[in-house]
Amino acid sequence: MALRDETGPYFGDFGGRFVPESLIAALDELSEAWELAKLDRGYAAELNELHKTYTGRPSLITEVPRFALHGGGARMILKREDLNHTGSHKINNVLGQALLTKRIGKTRVIAETGAGQHGVATATAAALFGLDCVIYMGEVDTERQALNVARMRLLGAEVVAVKTGSRTLKDAINDAMRDWVTNVDTTNYIFGTVAGPHPFPAMVRDLQKIIGEEARQQVLNLTGKLPDAVAACVGGGSNAMGIFHAFLDDADVALYGFEAAGEGVETPRHAATITKGRAGVLHGARSFLLQDEDGQTIESHSISAGLDYPGVGPEHSWLASIGRANYRPVTDAAAMAALRLLSRTEGIIPAIESAHALAGALELGKELGPDATILINLSGRGDKDMETAGRYFDLIDAGAEQS
Amino acid sequence: MSSVASVLRARRDAGSGALIGYLPVGFPNFDESVDAAVAIAENGVDIIELGLPYSDPVMDGPVIQKATQQALANGFKLRHGFEAVRQITARVDVPVLMMTYWNPVVQYGVERFADDLVAAGGAGLITPDLIPDEGSDWLAASERTGLDRVFLAAPSSSDARLRQAVESSRGFVYTVSTMGITGARSDVDQAAKVLVSRLRDAGCEHACVGLGISTAEQVREILAYADGAIVGSALVKALAEGGVERVAAVASELARGTSRAN
Numbered sequence: 243m244a245l246r247d248e249t250g251p252y253f254g255d256f257g258g259r260f261v262p263e264s265l266i267a268a269l270d271e272l273s274e275a276w277e278l279a280k281l282d283r284g285y286a287a288e289l290n291e292l293h294k295t296y297t298g299r300p301s302l303i304t305e306v307p308r309f310a311l312h313g314g315g316a317r318m319i320l321k322r323e324d325l326n327h328t329g330s331h332k333i334n335n336v337l338g339q340a341l342l343t344k345r346i347g348k349t350r351v352i353a354e355t356g357a358g359q360h361g362v363a364t365a366t367a368a369a370l371f372g373l374d375c376v377i378y379m380g381e382v383d384t385e386r387q388a389l390n391v392a393r394m395r396l397l398g399a400e401v402v403a404v405k406t407g408s409r410t411l412k413d414a415i416n417d418a419m420r421d422w423v424t425n426v427d428t429t430n431y432i433f434g435t436v437a438g439p440h441p442f443p444a445m446v447r448d449l450q451k452i453i454g455e456e457a458r459q460q461v462l463n464l465t466g467k468l469p470d471a472v473a474a475c476v477g478g479g480s481n482a483m484g485i486f487h488a489f490l491d492d493a494d495v496a497l498y499g500f501e502a503a504g505e506g507v508e509t510p511r512h513a514a515t516i517t518k519g520r521a522g523v524l525h526g527a528r529s530f531l532l533q534d535e536d537g538q539t540i541e542s543h544s545i546s547a548g549l550d551y552p553g554v555g556p557e558h559s560w561l562a563s564i565g566r567a568n569y570r571p572v573t574d575a576a577a578m579a580a581l582r583l584l585s586r587t588e589g590i591i592p593a594i595e596s597a598h599a600l601a602g603a604l605e606l607g608k609e610l611g612p613d614a615t616i617l618i619n620l621s622g623r624g625d626k627d628m629e630t631a632g633r634y635f636d637l638i639d640a641g642a643e644q645s
Numbered sequence: 646m647s648s649v650a651s652v653l654r655a656r657r658d659a660g661s662g663a664l665i666g667y668l669p670v671g672f673p674n675f676d677e678s679v680d681a682a683v684a685i686a687e688n689g690v691d692i693i694e695l696g697l698p699y700s701d702p703v704m705d706g707p708v709i710q711k712a713t714q715q716a717l718a719n720g721f722k723l724r725h726g727f728e729a730v731r732q733i734t735a736r737v738d739v740p741v742l743m744m745t746y747w748n749p750v751v752q753y754g755v756e757r758f759a760d761d762l763v764a765a766g767g768a769g770l771i772t773p774d775l776i777p778d779e780g781s782d783w784l785a786a787s788e789r790t791g792l793d794r795v796f797l798a799a800p801s802s803s804d805a806r807l808r809q810a811v812e813s814s815r816g817f818v819y820t821v822s823t824m825g826i827t828g829a830r831s832d833v834d835q836a837a838k839v840l841v842s843r844l845r846d847a848g849c850e851h852a853c854v855g856l857g858i859s860t861a862e863q864v865r866e867i868l869a870y871a872d873g874a875i876v877g878s879a880l881v882k883a884l885a886e887g888g889v890e891r892v893a894a895v896a897s898e899l900a901r902g903t904s905r906a907n
Binding site (some may be wrong): 258259260261262263266267268270406407412413416419420423424425426497499523524525526534535536537538539598 | 686699700701702703704705710714717722747749751752753773774775776778779789796797798799800801803806810817821824825826871
């Protein structure tokens, strides 16, 4: 069977539905609605129309030769998900799930968010479709992504700052699941990544795989061949699954996921789930996760709120376990250096999340040499990160020197 | 028959039902958590549900979250859970079921966990985030060791899923009274009564109702149709506010709902 044909609930030993019984009926309903929607031309037509007239798809690819000079001279091509409406790939998934929400007759949506990109995208779709919207966000993240909190509120969503646990993305997911268990009659949970219980990993991937399908053809048109490698950052892993999927059965195309190494994988402060974690159950699925010997989740760390997650989607764990994709860690420092480099060489300010893929691609370019072509998913733009970047590079005080 | 099932049957035969009390290990500290469990058993609680603190407890409301987070911050380890079962069962003659999210069991090793629970004198496991569909390892381990396995049934469960919960469970079926998480509520849903009746139709011998129960009156109401009433947050709150003495008093008050005191 082709690797692309996997539909869950299991990907090898990973995936499943490890959730309270109260949620099973809702997951069954969602699975069934999704199976029907996939076959429904009306649904596809409506989603395609939104992609074209609202999101701005297909997104461009941009070759970045001045940036590539710093990566061994390999040819580097960016898939520009940063140009989508709302500023990242998250909108692809959210529009699909919001349409599905309408189909199953629910009027309220909830979502978790880390960096705020998925929250902003969900709030946007809720505004567009007239749905009530509550976004759960860890208190730590509401502080480091204050602008996105303001955006969500402006769009009409309620933002709940989650104060339990590590007060980051994993706790936002816990609270969103508690809300869902309580309000499942009226509420659909628009999950933001390829993790969680079935059908989320498969459904979110199906809604994001348009990234790779477009990019595969675009690179063929531009270069006459497939890329030698595809690079993407991995937190939960939705942008990476989105760009990997179309290439899964192209055996000559190497796939690289770059995880957040924070202050270094040799320190306790990182979010390199596949590199350093082991298999276990978190948030409804069996997958790799960062945990202690008792199975208690270990708090992750990354300068990037969107990658600051101790779990990862089960399909990534499977691709890692069968050796189809490679996962490597990238530190905060390397990501920030790549963020600045792309800004200065190409005039494109990436999200800190995406900067992990850029930093990884620079190393990959040196390994593969000047004959190689690397396709990089630029999953989001950096506007939301200006405060973090400003502090990191000391750019904000009046009179601050060029760093 | 398991010790849990025989307690439930004995209470029913006496024209009443069982009071099941939840407390987490390690809150407010290890010794007091054991003393508290012993105290509620001495004050009318028939079966103890001993919670293992977990970093991501999605079925729990704010009261239990806060308590278990404190237990983890104090350094709770899984081995403390077995030690607590050993100490409690040495001091009082009540069955002790462990309530645990699934990942700690997986990481400890399902077979090893079952063996150590048996050795400690535990009666079985309540698994809030494990459905029978994903539970083949646990079904096998509990079959081998004779431990009880308590799965959940929810108002939203289909008839087929209720049958599965009944067939897979041993001890009782944890009947989720309302769509939601743990925490006291002023009204326990009518949904609980409907669900217990659906479970009976599915062949359920012992159905115990949990979530939102905090008064003797609610216990009495539930025991009119169910085999047991499970109280958690109200006990944890009492322990947090007034220590072992207060939780014993609240247990004794709740036990009035079992009508044995009348």
